[in-house]
Structure formats: C-alpha cells, structure tokens
Amino acid sequence: MTAVENNPSRRTVQWWDRLGAALSGPWAPRARPGGGYVHCEPDWSWHLVLSDHDLWCVLDGVGRARLNGRDITLTAGCVLMLRPGDEIDAHHDPRNPLTVAYQHYSHDDAGQGAAVDDGPPDLLLPRQVHLDDLPEVRRHLDGLARIRRRPGPDASARSTAALVALLLEIHAQAARAAGDLPPLMDRRVHDVVEWLARHPTRRLDLHAAAASAELSADQFSRLFRRETGQSFRAYQVTVRIDRARELLAESGMTVSQVARVLGYADHRLFVRQFKARTGTAPGIWKRSA
Template identity: 40%
Template sequence: MTQPLQITRLSPPTFWRCEPSWSWESPVQADHLLWCVLDGRGHLELDGAHQELSPGVCALFRPGDAPRATHDPHRRLLVFGMHFEAPNAAVPEPRWGDVQDRELLGVLARTSDSAYRRGDALGRRQAELCLEQLIGLIWDAVHNPGRAVADTAVDEIARQLRQDPGREWSVAEMAGSAALSRAQFTRRFVAQLGMSPAQYLIQARIDRAHQLLTESGMTVGQTATALGYTDVPYFSRQYKQRTGRTPSQDKK
C-alpha cells in the first residue's frame, strides 16, 4: 500500500508585495519552500534554468536549492508562500509550473492565511491542508502543462454530468458547450475519461441511483424516474450490468 506523503508546515503562510528595489539571492535552502506569484512580473533562476514570473507561476524548492529572482519595479511581485517539511518526492521536476486555475490558487492562499491567523489548533491544521492542496496544484501544473481550453471544457461537462445525471443530455449539446464538433468532442472525451459521453452518463446515473437507493428511502421506481428512465425494467438491467446487483437488492 502506498503511504501518504507526510507534509508539515514550518512557517506561517505569508503574503509579501516585493519592494521596488527588491531582488532575491537566496541562501541555500535548509527546508522546502512554497513560492507562488499572485501578481506582478519578474524572473526566476535556479541551477541555470530560467522562468519568467507572472500570476499563476508557482515554485516548490528543495533543501539545497539557492534560487535567485528579480522583478519589474513598476509591476511589483505579490508572492505567497511558506516553508515546509516533506519528502523530496513531493517536489516535482522542474521545480515550477503555471497553475491555470488562478482563482483557486488565490482562494487557497487566502484561506491558509486567514485560518492560520485565527490562532487555534483547527486553523493551523486548515493552513496545512491548504498547503497540501497547493502542492497538488503545482504538481499537476508541472506534469500537465498548458492544457487546451477544450480539455478544460470537457472536464467541466463531465462534472456537470456527475452533478445532474437525471437531466436529458445530448452529445450535440455537450459538443456545442465545448465549442467542438460532435466527432472532436467525442474523441477528446474518450481520451480524457476513458469512455464515450453516453457511457459516462449511464455510469453517472447508476452511481447516483446507488446512492439514492441506499441512502434516501426512495423506491426503485422513484429512483428510475428521477434519473430520466421511463422504463423501470430497462433501468434495472443497466443497474445490474454496472453493479452486479439488482436495484431491489441495494434498496434499504
């Protein structure tokens, strides 16, 4: 079994707006450092590798790193970060990536800061959980750089299918929402999610049906109707194909 990464925050979450004359020649890092740009423009260097800095660019430095950075004094950097302890496996190569979801990046940074400054044990733990999520965002940005707008649109449509599987969905409608042809949308959907949109919708309906049957007190007929099935026997067959059990067997 894979053991979870042990990540421990070592310093308070901190925002700093770099002074106009600011430059950074870091001493050799003794621990890990999260470093996220929320505003401004600049330049970062580590071991001969270079990165232009702009909102969304985030770095994870390891012990032994000695990064250097400068910025445009007319577009001063706003940086969020904290020191932490973790296995080096938590830090990707290269050390930095461009986080596309800048809204989430900002929310996690602000939540970490405000939770920590409450001063209670739960707030400190919440700040640490935000740190773990930020590390995950950066890891994803490094390993899945520059995702196309269409890929993000497909992810969003898949989320909507899971959230509201009882709706009457059509592939043409989904493709239009993603600004793709039906063929392009279906190819991208299968590539990202491993099944066609129609099969994904069926799975989302069966997953929700299982939840309703086991938790809500709804009957098999009520569940089928709620999820867009007009034929209860057909619903039951799909349910058994996907779960290996009949709806009645799962009804609590």
C-alpha cells in the same frame, strides 16, 4: 534533474499514502510569518539565503532567477519550492513586472516541537515546478490568505490543513509533468462531466454540451470519448446508475422510486441499464447493500 526530483515511486499508491501521512503527522507544515500576494515594483530584485521553506508562485509577468547557481526563467505558473540554505538572486522585466504569491513555512517534528529543515529526501518537491493548473493552486493560496486575515484559535490548525492540501496539489502537478500521474482532463470535457455529476436526474443534449465547449457535436463527441473512454450517452447512463446505487444503498426508496427520480419513464430500461453496469438487478443490489 536529480533522482529525488523525478522520483518514479510517485507512480505508486504507497508513495502517495506515505507522503500524506508525513504531511499530516511528523512532517506537518506550519505557516510562518511572511505570505500573501505582491505586485513587484519596477525596480524590484530579490537576493536572499533562505532560513525556512518558501513556496513562491509566479502569477503574472516575466523575470529571471539564479537559484543555487542554476538559471531559471520566471513566467506565470512557475513555482519555486525553496528550502533552508537555498540562495536565490532574482529580478524581472520592469515593462512586464512580476506578480507573485508566496508562503513561508517550516516542517515541525511533532514529538519534539522543533523545526525540521530536511524531510524524507524522496518526499521533497523539486525546487522548480511548472503548473498545468495554476487556477487550482491559486484557489488554495486564496484559502491560506483568508485564514491569515481572520486570526483565531482555529487559525493554526486550519492553516496547516490548507498548507497540506496546497503541497499535495503541487506534488500532483509535478507528478503529471514528469509523467507519473495521468494528465488533467481537457477543461471543456471536465466542465461537462462536473455538470453531469451534479445533475444526475437531468438529461443534457449532446448539441447543448458541444455548444458549451464551443465545438461541433462531432468534435465534442470525439474529444469526450478520448478524455473519458466512453461515449457521451454512455457516460450519462453511468452517472445515473452510480447515483442509483447510492440511493438504493443509503435511502429508503424503492427501486421504482429510484427509477422515477432519475428520470426513467420505462422501468424496464432502468433495470436493464443497471444490470448491464453492475452485473445484478437493482432489487438484489438493494437487499445486499
């Protein structure tokens, strides 16, 4: 793997800011004809020299490809990020045929309105990425498909925004695979964390959370601490205090009202927990916000 395809600068905020600026500015991706979902026929094969960029994602099945002389195994979660001039020769097992999603696109020079085949070398995705979160990439691909099915004056702008989001997601998954970004949170913990974020006024019992993850309370407690760095109870308090800070800063509610809507029967407990996590009392926080 080349230095471009395993770039340590992806560990920095500046690299990601630069990538975002390029994708939303002079190197914005534009969808081209050719995109969608395909259940490949039993005798399917693919032989092509690319004239544009092609995002090609395996959703199911098994196959083999030879890309620019390099052999690649095709399984669910494999994404090929093909570039102009790339030569690919692919086939699959007809007993386990491939299902793929793909999108052809180009990068435009906003100043000239012309296609740009080569972007900044250190911002290019590797030609092969194995996804650690295929459902998230599929969600972005579904969004692109909906835009294609509903053409209108907004279609070009929306497809560009959707492509940028999709490419950033694949960049993030490639960076996680290379160790340049932290791994995804365990899905069982993630689902509970998302529930807590959406329902800061409600209390979730540890045993109920563990049951939703199909774990014992002890197993879930250990997993939750490992993934979040906090105990389950402490994390719930953090979520409530984060919401309290928002309410105190952005609403006309009093400290007592905020404590009450967040489920605190004991006003002193709310003040104590707020101060422990912010370093200041809620009344002072509200006045300074």
